[in-house]
Amino acid sequence: MAAYQLAQQALAGEFAARWAEVLAAVEAREIAGSLTELEAEYAAAIRESAAASYGLSAAFYRLVRALETGRVIGGPGYRPNSSLGSLWADFNRASGKRTGSGPREELPVDTRNPFPTEDLAREARRAEETFRHEVAVRVEKHERERAGRGSAALDDAELVAWEKEFLESVKTGSTGAGGMLVQDGGRDMIHTALQDDPGAIGYFRVTDAGPCYFCALMAGRGAVYKSKRTAAFGAHPHCHCQAVPIFSRRYQLPAENGTFSRMWSDFGGGSLADWRTYYGKTTKT
Template sequence: MGWTPRSAEILRAVAAYQLAQEALAASFAARWAKALAAVEAREVAGSLSELEAAYAAAVRESAAASYALSISFYRLVRALETGRVIGGPGYRPGASLGSLWQDFNSLTGKRTGSGPRTPLPVDTRNPFPAEDLKREAERAAETFRHQVADRVAKHERERAGRGSAALDDAELMAWEREFLESLKTGGSGAGGMLVQDGGRDMIHTTLQNDPGALGYYRKTDANPCYFCALMAGRGAIYKSKRTAAFGAHPHCHCQAVPIFSRRYQLPAANDRFSRMWRDFGGGSLADWRTYYSKTTKT
């Protein structure tokens, strides 16, 4: 009661969170690129199980970081918006805006904000689901199969079909390079999605368990695709019994930002996408795609 949402601080936290999630996907991608770089194109098929182990370990590590970061972010935004602190993993007695900012700053590695040390009133419930390690491992295995193992098998078949004299050296090298590049891009895009889902899916589920949460909106990266811009332009999605899945895609760095007060404030980009949608005036998704790419290019 009587608490005014600290909108400017919240928007700073939201921007820092989106960048930190994007950085987790990037560090995962770098790790995957390094694992691939250690193998010659002709050795990839024989090294699949090592590559898969490296892939799974990198997903696990970065997704765990995303999970911890996202809990800290959720708790911070909730406190800035309502003046109350929520229990669950990482909760410490006597938590204040100062201590919540400190936790968040240390997980993002940047000092984005600070606050008073006055302990906040506590909602003791724990709305945060535990990490679903089994499901995550299954998704990582499935992603690896689609993005890496299947491509390797296809490449091996093509190589066998070609015979030894079909390509000269330069062509052959370019072909192998392109193959390795496709493993790198495909594996990092889909894996980066799993990494960010460690936190993104968690927040989406937590909303449903937290009576204090009203819904969420989509915070995009600096250069979102037409689909994500459209979703962000819709503003807040109030939660219901059947809140639809978040709908991230490979190479997407959009995040779910929880809201706890009708007085929430959207980032400027979301308002810009709403205006763009109104100016567009309706049409098919394909029309919107054309309109969006024309409008954002100029």
């Protein structure tokens, strides 16, 4: 589970590094004329890492399911005569680390394919909308502000600092939102597969170290059973939470989830804003 989460986080990091390299090659005063090229680079970086996220999640889902049910599920990535050993090998390959191994006895097969087909058009639209909001809109606002500054010299210290702050805001916003889309490639796949897999019960949320108040609250719910159709997995920019599928009542929640659950109980109820304040104060003590 930890290896899966770290591998997904690493994919977001790979996207961030690639995008940072692209932005580093563009001067603030040139960015407005480079939006078309930048959008293409942004979408390509997201697409590549999101596809890897999808493949990693499929390997993780299939492995967890086999460990809990003793059966292997069909769909993308399925190989005939699969065993726990081969499923571990597939996951190790997808995560980039050797995290486990298993016996080579062939597993019974559930031929149903619960995995959704990657919706490339939807992914492209989401990348386009994200780029528009996090890059293009910021650039348009910056250009208007630049025009209002008049003909200040480009080597003016105040102007240099202003341009640097602008580029950093573009980088931070677009990287966080893009990283969310990358990991959503796998998160959406797992959430959809759970709904279409008769052998699945639900999922629980695992967080990274020091999660925000929202993620802590969601993790504190414990298991979310798939009969609760409205309880979709919610993520946000710079979020590295993941959904761990459940296939039996023998699941065990991470200790952190129990901690967040107790914190919510001690909180005693109130608005989300009240919880945010309470959580902030509690985690600082």
